[in-house]
Amino acid sequence: MINVEHLYVYSHLQSDVDTANAFYQGLQSRSRSLITKMSAALSFYDAELMAADESVILGYLNEKDELKIYRHEFELLFKKRAHILSMDEENLLAKAGDVLSASAQTFSILNNADLTFPTIKDENGDDVQLSQGRYAMFLESTDREVRKNAFKGIYQSYGQFKNTFASTLSSNLKEHNFTADVRHFASARQRALFANHIDESVYDALVEAVNEKLPLLQKYVALRKKVLKLDDLRMYDLYVPMVEELEMKFTFENAKEIILDALSVMGDEYVSVLKEAFNSRWIDSLENKGKRSGAYSSGSYGTNPFILMNWQDNLDNVYTLAHELGHSVHSYYTRKYQPFIYGDYSIFLAEVASTTNENLLTAYLLKKFKDVKIQAFVLNHYLDGVKGTIYRQTQFAEFEHLIHLADQNGVALTSETLSNEYEAINKKYYGEEMVYDEEIKLEWARIPHFYYNYYVFQYATGFSAASALSAKILNEGQPAVTAYINYLKSGSSMYPIDALKMAGVDMSTNQVTKDALDVFAQRLEQFEKLI
Amino acid sequence: MSQKELLNRNEVPAEATWDTSTIFKSDEEFEVAYQKAEALLPQASEFQSRLAESSDTLLKAFGISQSTRDQRRASVCLFPPAE
Numbered sequence: 001m002i003n004v005e006h007l008y009v010y011s012h013l014q015s016d017v018d019t020a021n022a023f024y025q026g027l028q029s030r031s032r033s034l035i036t037k038m039s040a041a042l043s044f045y046d047a048e049l050m051a052a053d054e055s056v057i058l059g060y061l062n063e064k065d066e067l068k069i070y071r072h073e074f075e076l077l078f079k080k081r082a083h084i085l086s087m088d089e090e091n092l093l094a095k096a097g098d099v100l101s102a103s104a105q106t107f108s109i110l111n112n113a114d115l116t117f118p119t120i121k122d123e124n125g126d127d128v129q130l131s132q133g134r135y136a137m138f139l140e141s142t143d144r145e146v147r148k149n150a151f152k153g154i155y156q157s158y159g160q161f162k163n164t165f166a167s168t169l170s171s172n173l174k175e176h177n178f179t180a181d182v183r184h185f186a187s188a189r190q191r192a193l194f195a196n197h198i199d200e201s202v203y204d205a206l207v208e209a210v211n212e213k214l215p216l217l218q219k220y221v222a223l224r225k226k227v228l229k230l231d232d233l234r235m236y237d238l239y240v241p242m243v244e245e246l247e248m249k250f251t252f253e254n255a256k257e258i259i260l261d262a263l264s265v266m267g268d269e270y271v272s273v274l275k276e277a278f279n280s281r282w283i284d285s286l287e288n289k290g291k292r293s294g295a296y297s298s299g300s301y302g303t304n305p306f307i308l309m310n311w312q313d314n315l316d317n318v319y320t321l322a323h324e325l326g327h328s329v330h331s332y333y334t335r336k337y338q339p340f341i342y343g344d345y346s347i348f349l350a351e352v353a354s355t356t357n358e359n360l361l362t363a364y365l366l367k368k369f370k371d372v373k374i375q376a377f378v379l380n381h382y383l384d385g386v387k388g389t390i391y392r393q394t395q396f397a398e399f400e401h402l403i404h405l406a407d408q409n410g411v412a413l414t415s416e417t418l419s420n421e422y423e424a425i426n427k428k429y430y431g432e433e434m435v436y437d438e439e440i441k442l443e444w445a446r447i448p449h450f451y452y453n454y455y456v457f458q459y460a461t462g463f464s465a466a467s468a469l470s471a472k473i474l475n476e477g478q479p480a481v482t483a484y485i486n487y488l489k490s491g492s493s494m495y496p497i498d499a500l501k502m503a504g505v506d507m508s509t510n511q512v513t514k515d516a517l518d519v520f521a522q523r524l525e526q527f528e529k530l531i
Numbered sequence: 532m533s534q535k536e537l538l539n540r541n542e543v544p545a546e547a548t549w550d551t552s553t554i555f556k557s558d559e560e561f562e563v564a565y566q567k568a569e570a571l572l573p574q575a576s577e578f579q580s581r582l583a584e585s586s587d588t589l590l591k592a593f594g595i596s597q598s599t600r601d602q603r604r605a606s607v608c609l610f611p612p613a614e
Contacts, residue, residue: 049582060589063586281545284549
């Protein structure tokens, strides 16, 4: 069988390790355009099947054994019916597509291409021009002046265009609310979550649990202030690690040993897949000239998974590798045990598989390395992870929902309104121990995720689920491992919430997130004692 | 590490690279598969207006679409969370 995805995967892998190579750029662009043509040619499938008589189709499924596997797929399709409009209306919406997405497009161009940032002094006193990428790097600087300069510099640029950013963001909210309305949804959130088959109560449960546990975040803030020995902690002091860089080096070989050992709790079957990843060269580990930066796991149905890394000899890279292997093993199991039609998984499930590995690695490192410096480093990594993933992404999720509702209720979202709302939520999260510079009110302007339509909450739910599942695996052993692997094998054959229930967590209650934050509380205390 | 110290792609030891031959053994093999896939395009509309005709047609139609449907799976990069 010919699978066009294979063409795309092959060409993008070749291109990513040598981005200047024009030949592979060509293969990639041809593959992409072929996929687009195929999708267009097959676009009638959904429309035609949705228009068909449900009882007739269900009759076919009963009639033919080979069709039985499509039952879940048809159930999803038929559920969409209530939100599909007449042919003429659909046609009109399709034609307006470019116009409706124009504000998100404008944001992207302004934010990535036209917006320029001032020049600041780096650690060596050299002039460096700020950029989006360098901003993140400078915020991790141990030189506070550099962090402050970067913070002031970035918001100088955003401040100049704050009314334009308010306009692109509010227009984008209007598009979400408009489309939800004409497709008969009660809200933009309902529509966005419906697309991934997730109930809105999951979102509310997350926000509720995190709000209940905000005092813990504020305790973290107070501790950070103490450890960094600052009289006043500012928002730009939240990213620098609270501990020194480890002198210990972690080579790729070390990482392999550590990961195999740390994940041995998953049992022989899981470990054999990891070994295959290492032995059958699924991983492109070293950095080279022209290689795409960062890390990812890729592949498609019918191929093995592939991992791209740019290896550096530190513990953060061991974590990244464990994370990507989590995605890869999930893909491996899903593609091995599911038919093509269910051979993928939603982002809601994806982040659980990767983050569970990270949580198991944390538990392993804390047990294995008794050296105080390593203990402190691992705890810091974990604490900053929870702060950045559960707390911060929920903060964004809360803001995102609030501004959608405000627009739906006819509130005019000017730069001032957005800034005031953002400031209120930000203060609620970080509390009294933080000193707030005027600029932070503008943070909403630079977050691209507010254009992704209710996307970020899944990072937080993913981390919460992973925290619970890794604890179950460690405490309960084999039964928990079997349940977890069954989830990895389920692909998209079930509703995501049911797949996680099968693994052992119920994300429709707020208990999972509360439990995860209780672990955060314990480790916060542990860290405080060490420092 | 500065850009100057980095290896050229062809200097990276094979054991540190991924093995793409599990997909296609060579660029030539890629090209053959590409041509075949492109030739399938006209077949895509074979079942237009006929999908719900019978259980046989439905099964056949799904057989064709399996090789082509759903480009979202080809997207590899999840967005990293915002900082």
